[in-house]
Structures are given as structure tokens and as C-alpha cells.
Amino acid sequence: MLDVDLAMGAPGSDIDDGFALALALADPGISLELVTTVNGNTDVATATTLTLELLHRLGHPDVPVHRGAQDPLLRPRVRQGEVPEGVEHREPRTGPAAMAMVDLVRANPGEMTLVAVGPLTNVALAMRLDPTFAANLKSLVIMGGVFNQHTHSLGMPGEYNVWCDPEAAAVVLGSGVVARWVGLDVTLKVRVTKEQAAQMEASGRAFASFAGRYTSAWIDHIVQRHPEEGESCAMHDPLAVAAVTHPDLLTWREAHVVVETGDRLRGAMVTDYLGSDWLPDGSTARPTANALVAQTVRADQFNQLFLDSMMEM
DSSP, X not given: OEEEOOOTTSTTSOOHHHHHHHXXXXXXXXXXXXXXEOSSSSOHHHHHHHHHHHHHHTTOTTSOEEEOOSXXXXXXXXXXXXXXXXXXXXXXXXXXXXXXXXXXXXXXXXXXXXXEOSOSHHHHHHHHHOTTHHHHOSEEEEEOOOOSSOOOOSSOOSOHHHHHOHHHHHHHHTSSOOEEEEOHHHHTTOEEEHHHHHHHHTTOOHHHHHHHHHHHHHHHHHHHHOGGGOSEEEOHHHHHHHHXXXXXXEEEEEEEEEEOOSSTXXXXXXXXXXXXXXXXXXXXXXXXXXXXXXXXEOHHHHHHHHHHHHTTO
């Protein structure tokens, strides 16, 4: 299962979620049974249309797509997108995303891995709909959070996906499932350069050419706003997908994580690596791990795996 706030194909929008979908389809170790959409990089209606369009472009129009939450649990949505001209409108499957997740896991207890690369609204709703949902997952991988550093932004103290819906992240952290969290500590280290995007665009491959063109445009957008970052962009979401079948690309550390749901530090993560004996209330009870947090990444190995896969599509 893959939960996305996909915006690839809309001018001026981030593109890593589209690459995440492509990598999930390209990986022979992954059987993609369900795609769900959520508000985040764009509104959920636009994300749904672009997801269906991309699946057709990738030659997988039969993968079930269910539209998910149009707003965070408690907060207003952050972004409103627009479907580009020429994109065909296709209808997703009937039924909300969270219920589709629940139904699939109920039918396959202990067998389904869920990769969430957008805000966690749909995942939290599925956990609220079915109290056994979390326990019946095989595993949960999340692209979200920043654990060993800071965003250095008062306007967005938390990583974007968590910041969009911190209440949903709190539900997931309290669900009992020990998810693998792939955060900015590692995702900012895996990047596609402008030169590599140009190679994709010139490849003659249907998806690679399309994705390379939009990647170049996204890098130009980044350079205009943040010239100090250089001509490249991070592959946040594909790294979370790669972690399903190649967890050894990353190192992991058990932690007890709490997310800030107040407005002042919205989305910030407090990460206890369970190494201290000091507790503010003087008790001896220790928190238990509710997360596996990615610490380091073999960036060169991931980049080779990613680029090789994309150049074949």
C-alpha cells in the first residue's frame, strides 16, 4: 500500500512523490495492491487526478486508487493545486481511502506493508476506524519528521508532512506499531542533480523523459528560492519506498518519539533514544520504543538503485 500526496505533473510542484510511485512499481520485491491519496503537496482532488494520470503513463492503470482525506484531522488544508490542461480526468475507486486500507488489511492480516509519504491523515483515520489496523500491518514505513536536527524555520518548526497534520502523527505514534521513520536527517542527503534530470529527459523512455522534464523545472524553482542549495533536489519519498526492500541502505535506532501538536512548535519531534536514566517525575519507568528512526543513509548506493530503475521506465 502506498499513501501519497502526489503532485508530479503540475508546474511548480514537488516531484519526489511521483518518483516514489514509479519506484514502487519498478521494484520486483514490491506488489503494489493499493494507492491512496491525501491532501499535502496539493489538494486531494488534484493529487488523485495526477496519481491516476501517472499510473496510466507508467502502464499500470489497473492499480486501485482511492481518494482520501481532503483536510487534516483538525486543521485547515495548506495547499490548493490545479490540474494542468490536457490531463484526462479519471475516477478513482469508490469508497474513502481509510476504509480501503482497513479492508485490505482485514483481508490480509500480517501481510501488508503501508508506505506513507504524505501527511498521515488517512493512516490515522484507518487506525481510528479499526483498532486492530495497526497491529495487523506487516510493517509501516513513513517519510516524515526530523529527529536529530531542526528545520530552522519558525514558520514551520516540524517537517512538512508532520507539520501539515501533527494530530494525525500523534495518533500513529500512539498506535502501538513501531514504524520506520525516514526523516529529513537522511532524505536531504539523497539528491538528483540537474544533469541527471537532463539525462532522464533525453533518455527517450516514456516515464523518464516526462519525469526528467518536471524535475528540471522543480530544480529551477528551488534555485530561484534557495540558490545556496545548488542545482539538485532531494528524493525524500523514494527513499522511504526503497526502505521496504532495502532497509540496509539505512541505519536505524529505536526511539520513543513525541510530536508537538501546539501551534508554537507545531510538528516538532521530541526524540528519546532511550539512553537516559533521568526522568523529570523521579519515577523509574522508562518509555518504550514507538519508532525506528533512520540515522544514516548509503546515499551513493541508493542513488544508483534509483537512477537505474528510473532510466528503465
